[in-house]
Amino acid sequence: MSRRTYDQYCAVARALDVVGERWTLLLVRELLTGPKRFKDLLDGLSGIGTSLLTARLKDLEGNGILRRTTLPPPAGSKVYELTDLGRSLEPVVIALSRWGLKLLEAPRPEEETRAAWAMVALQSSLKLEAVRGRKETYEFRVDGESFHVQVEGDEAEVRQGSAVDPDLIISGDTETLLSVAAGRLTLAEAIEAGAIATEGDRGSLARCLAVLGSPGRDGGKSVREDIRAQQAR
Amino acid sequence: MSRRTYDQYCAVARALDVVGERWTLLLVRELLTGPKRFKDLLDGLSGIGTSLLTARLKDLEGNGILRRTTLPPPAGSKVYELTDLGRSLEPVVIALSRWGLKLLEAPRPEEETRAAWAMVALQSSLKLEAVRGRKETYEFRVDGESFHVQVEGDEAEVRQGSAVDPDLIISGDTETLLSVAAGRLTLAEAIEAGAIATEGDRGSLARCLAVLGSPGRDGGKSVREDIRAQQAR
DNA sequence: CGGAATCCTCTTCGATACTG
DNA sequence: CAGTATCGAAGAGGATTCCG
Numbered sequence: 107m108s109r110r111t112y113d114q115y116c117a118v119a120r121a122l123d124v125v126g127e128r129w130t131l132l133l134v135r136e137l138l139t140g141p142k143r144f145k146d147l148l149d150g151l152s153g154i155g156t157s158l159l160t161a162r163l164k165d166l167e168g169n170g171i172l173r174r175t176t177l178p179p180p181a182g183s184k185v186y187e188l189t190d191l192g193r194s195l196e197p198v199v200i201a202l203s204r205w206g207l208k209l210l211e212a213p214r215p216e217e218e219t220r221a222a223w224a225m226v227a228l229q230s231s232l233k234l235e236a237v238r239g240r241k242e243t244y245e246f247r248v249d250g251e252s253f254h255v256q257v258e259g260d261e262a263e264v265r266q267g268s269a270v271d272p273d274l275i276i277s278g279d280t281e282t283l284l285s286v287a288a289g290r291l292t293l294a295e296a297i298e299a300g301a302i303a304t305e306g307d308r309g310s311l312a313r314c315l316a317v318l319g320s321p322g323r324d325g326g327k328s329v330r331e332d333i334r335a336q337q338a339r
Numbered sequence: 340m341s342r343r344t345y346d347q348y349c350a351v352a353r354a355l356d357v358v359g360e361r362w363t364l365l366l367v368r369e370l371l372t373g374p375k376r377f378k379d380l381l382d383g384l385s386g387i388g389t390s391l392l393t394a395r396l397k398d399l400e401g402n403g404i405l406r407r408t409t410l411p412p413p414a415g416s417k418v419y420e421l422t423d424l425g426r427s428l429e430p431v432v433i434a435l436s437r438w439g440l441k442l443l444e445a446p447r448p449e450e451e452t453r454a455a456w457a458m459v460a461l462q463s464s465l466k467l468e469a470v471r472g473r474k475e476t477y478e479f480r481v482d483g484e485s486f487h488v489q490v491e492g493d494e495a496e497v498r499q500g501s502a503v504d505p506d507l508i509i510s511g512d513t514e515t516l517l518s519v520a521a522g523r524l525t526l527a528e529a530i531e532a533g534a535i536a537t538e539g540d541r542g543s544l545a546r547c548l549a550v551l552g553s554p555g556r557d558g559g560k561s562v563r564e565d566i567r568a569q570q571a572r
Numbered sequence: 573c574g575g576a577a578t579c580c581t582c583t584t585c586g587a588t589a590c591t592g
Numbered sequence: 593c594a595g596t597a598t599c600g601a602a603g604a605g606g607a608t609t610c611c612g
Contacts, residue, residue, distance in 0.1 A: 116456035121439030206354030
C-alpha cells in the first residue's frame with residue numbers, strides 16, 4: 107500500500123511506477139493470451155508466492171490494468187482479465203520479448219518452460235509486412251496446448267485455445283518454436299527436420315513461412331526460398 | 340551480486356532478469372540521449388544513492404548494456420555510454436513512454452522535471468509516416484537545454500546538444516512539450532498560444548507539425564490544418 | 573570530481589502455514 | 593481453489609566517510 111514512486115514527471119517513470127515492480131510485467135504477459143484463474147497465474151509465475159500475487163493483482167486492479175470477472179457458464183470460475191488499458195501494454199511486453207530473444211539461448215536446466223511463453227515470443231517476431239492486409243488464422247499446437255493466431259493488416263492477436271476455422275495448423279514443441287522466434291531456425295528448416303508439422307493448404311503455409319521468416323533474409327526472397335525448401339522435402 | 344532471476348525459459352523473463360530491477364530502465368533512459376557522467380546520472384535519478392547507482396552500473400556493464408569510456412579531449416571526463424545491445428533497448432523505453440503518456444497529466448508538486456525526459460516522450464510520440472523517407476533535422480531548446488532530433492525514414496535519433504545545421508529550431512518549456520507529446524495540445528496550438536517559438540522555413544515547420552501531429556486527426560488533414568492555424572497567426 | 577565502502581533503518585520479497 | 597497471516601531474508605534508501 108505504500109506505493110513507492112520515482113516522483114519524476116516523465117512518461118517512462120510513470121509507466122514504471124505502475125508496472126515496474128517485480129513480477130508485474132510477467133503477470134501481464136500471462137494475461138495477454140487470455141483470462142486466467144489465480145491458480146493458473148501462480149503456476150505461470152512460480153516463485154511469486156500467494157501473498158505477493160494477491161498484492162500485485164489488487165494493485166493492478168486498482169490501477170485499471172485488469173479486472174476480476176466470472177467466466178460465463180458452464181465454466182463459472184473467477185478469473186482475471188486485462189482491461190483495455192492493460193491490453194495496451196502489449197507493445198511493452200512485445201518490445202521486451204524482442205530484446206530478450208537476443209539473450210535467449212538453450213534453456214538452462216533450472217528453467218521452467220511454458221508453451222504460452224513461446225507464443226508470446228513468436229508474436230514478437232512476426233513479420234507482419236509479409237501478409238499485407240490479408241486476414242489469416244493459424245492454430246498452434248505446442249506440447250499439447252492449443253493457441254490461435256489471427257493476423258490481419260499490421261495487427262496480430264494471439265490467444266489460448268483452438269481456432270474456429272484455421273487456415274493452417276502448426277504443431278511442435280516449445281523449444282523449437284522459441285528457436286524459430288529467435289531466428290536461430292527457420293520454420294522451413296524445422297519442418298524439414300521433422301520438428302514441426304503443418305496441416306493446411308500450400309498458400310497459407312507459404313504466407314505463414316513468410317510471416318515467421320528468418321530475420322537474416324529479406325521478406326520477398328525469403329518467402330520464395332522457404333517455399334522451395336518446403337517443396338523439396 | 341546475488342542476481343535474482345525468474346528462472347523462466349522466456350524472452351520476456353530473460354529481458355526482465357537483466358533490465359527489470361528498480362532504476363535500471365530509467366538509467367537506460369538517461370543514456371539514450373547520449374553519454375553521461377556519474378554525477379549527471381545521480382542527478383537524473385534522484386533518490387537512487389551512490390551505492391545503488393554503482394551497483395546498477397556494474398551490473399549493466401557486466402551484461403554488455405553499457406561501457407565506461409573517456410570522452411575525447413578537451414573534455415576528457417569519464418562517462419557511461421550504451422553499447423549497441425544497450426541502445427537496442429530503445430524500443431522498450433519508447434513503448435513504456437507511449438504507454439506512460441496515457442497516465443501522465445499535470446506534474447505533481449513533488450515531482451521533478453527534466454527537459455531530457457520530455458524529449459524521450461516526444462520521440463515516443465513521433466508520427467514518422469508523416470516524413471516518408473525524408474531526412475530532416477530539428478533542434479529543440481527546452482528550458483535552456485539543447486537537443487537535436489534527426490528524422491529519416493522510419494527512424495528518429497534524439498540526442499543532447501545542438502544540431503549542426505538544423506532545418507528548424509523549436510523553443511519551449513518541458514511541460515508544454517510533454518503536453519504536445521501526450522496529445523493534449525497540438526504543436527500548432529502551442530505556437531499560437533505563444534508557449535512554443537519556431538525558427539526556420541515554412542516547409543520544415545509544416546513537416547515538423549505533421550510529425551508531431553495530434554493523434555486525434557489523420558495525418559494529411561492534420562498537416563494542412565496545422566499550417567492554416569500557423570498562417571492565421 | 574568520481575566513485576567505493578560502511579552503517580542503519582525501512583520496505584519488499586519469498587516461503588510456508590493456515591482458513592473460507 | 594482462492595486467497596490471508598506470518599516471519600525471516602534480501603534489497604532499497606539515506607547519510608556519511610574515505611580514497612584517487
